[in-house]
Amino acid sequence: MNYKMMTLDEKFRALEADNAPGQEVRQGLGDLKVIMRGEMLDGVPVDFSHGDVDAFPPTPGSDAAWEEGFSKGAAQAYTEYRGAAKIRKGLADRLGVFTGRPIEADSELIITPGTQGALFLALGATITTGTKVAVVEPDYFANRKLVKFFGGEVVPIPLYYKDSQSEKGPDLNRLEEAFKSGTKVFVFSTPNNPTGLVYSGATIIKIAALAATHDVTLIVDQLYSRMLYSGESYTHLRSCAVQPENLITIMGPSKTESLSGFRLGVGFGTPKLIERMERLQAIVSLRAAGYNQAALDTWFQEPLNWLENRIREHEAIRDELLRTFRAANIHTASPQAGSYLFPQLPPLSVDLHTFVRLLRYQANVIVTPGSEFEPACKDSIRLNFSQDHAMAIAAAKRIVKMVEIYSR
């Protein structure tokens, strides 16, 4: 179908969000009783669709920073659309150090309403009708939807992440092929959402070089790059020697730092694209909420050992979840960073969406179907395991039990 000819109805059908994380409350459960096998599985409800900011609370001092912002009044309420200059300066310094290349606060960084906001602006600034965009599968579910919304054409790039696959990462041959045949934008997340795969240094260097050669704009979603597990290493694309002409890195404090309720994110990179992103922000929502921006002053300057402890606690949950699933022969790649797990279920007697609804109805467990991340995926579920440790393990055991009940 030619996207240009899509009606609004068709356009919004492509944005269907009922299976998106957090939207489960809008799904009906009425007909499940007929399908259900066995008894209800008791247990405290666990919502793996997003992290639990009660189990892992927001950065210490983030609420005090908000209150200080509020008390500053007008100066904090009405910032430039790209965000308050002083806050941008601090962020640019700290993010420049973290990502291995200096950031010019005035021209190379924009504060956005969440990392989602940064992604929307970055893709809106680079995609128009007919733009070919390489999108990894599986990857964050909004990438594909955004490309379609802006009238672009999705060029799928397979990701190898399973334990059975020896060479991990995106298919670089397919990527080069795509770049050679007119792909103008490449958007991807590393650590990958939903698998937790971290692209290797060699892969990142190769992507940067290919983009430079073929004049492809890169949008790199590094939302989870701070939560890196022991023994793993991370390569920031903006630190590579060879740089593409157009590169936007996006990040935010919604995950590792649990500041999701503040809706804060950043995009940083090529000034021309940051300028476009600000112009778009001016008509989308003006700016990230002024008082909330003040909480960014806590980011990358948390109390001593705060980050280390948070990583250690998540690693312990990860390890026990992996043991739980693997003991039940549910194949699950080990996430190298972040708090997503992407178990692959054995053949079941019900389809994936029905199983996910049964999990919610019968076992008090909310997960996200893998098809949100890769349309063809019919056998995997995503868990955000930033949860109370004991409750997460208990819920995982209920998932295992449910897989047994519904195994074909």
Add this chain to the structure above:
Amino acid sequence: MNYKMMTLDEKFRALEADNAPGQEVRQGLGDLKVIMRGEMLDGVPVDFSHGDVDAFPPTPGSDAAWEEGFSKGAAQAYTEYRGAAKIRKGLADRLGVFTGRPIEADSELIITPGTQGALFLALGATITTGTKVAVVEPDYFANRKLVKFFGGEVVPIPLYYKDSQSEKGPDLNRLEEAFKSGTKVFVFSTPNNPTGLVYSGATIIKIAALAATHDVTLIVDQLYSRMLYSGESYTHLRSCAVQPENLITIMGPSKTESLSGFRLGVGFGTPKLIERMERLQAIVSLRAAGYNQAALDTWFQEPLNWLENRIREHEAIRDELLRTFRAANIHTASPQAGSYLFPQLPPLSVDLHTFVRLLRYQANVIVTPGSEFEPACKDSIRLNFSQDHAMAIAAAKRIVKMVEIYSR
């Protein structure tokens, strides 16, 4: 030019935001010394580009509501994309009473990041490549930009608002003509931004009837409808007996209530469009910041007499500003509601943009050029007079002085 063929550069040129309110800090002032006549005019800086939330602080209890939301944790951080159910319920009840027609909380209302966010979603849900959209001139500057961004075609409708014009309101003949020749969406603000004109009851009823007859979707921006001056009356389009099939009303607490730093707004109306708006929000910024949503519980239930006092204080500033400008023969229509004033300047020796920059450089006064609201406007400036009373009058006197200096 066929919009489909626009490059991204052209598309973003149309979104140029350097003269938008609040972005003045990004304009250069270097060459003004050469043009400047006379002396610098001393005075405390006044920024009329937006309201001063220090002079008129946020609704009492709004910060406490935020803190309570924060302390609720996960339940408040992760709401449905359309906003927390309980908060929507309260809003739907109160806004239904205010606007004269009940609102179904579950299907007819969405909470957005600011009224700007609601406008973006409403237009995104109704405009695609080639959609003809009637846009009033002058009106809120983002309307035209949004239509262009979504690939629509602007059909301009003149607004009569000057004291010299006997029949006030949009040109209804032009509007009907537009509806008859394929216009599918009509977006407008009442009270009008930038003039403060309130569309009469007869006009609103006529617009509703025309839209019903010609199957036109109405997007009505009622941001300032609460701040209604003495002797004025307001007709809510959603209260008319004849209703168009598709109607979205947008409002928010950023202006009268000074909650701009929270970035909160609402859209309410036709369920099908609310559903689309939520799907779009899911890829734009997920939701209005969760903790901030809690501040909406203060909206339309402020302390006794709070609104009356706020209106009375603004009316006093309005009246003195009108006297100041009119005494200097600067024609200024009297706003019936809201805090915008749109004085028409006499012929000057410099163009409007230069005069606006001179005002900032020489007289410490920031205003917005009329061309932001109507491209052909070369002689009017917009002031948001939600400011400290004495400082606003002093700044208005400096504007009068500057008009004298630069008169042709």
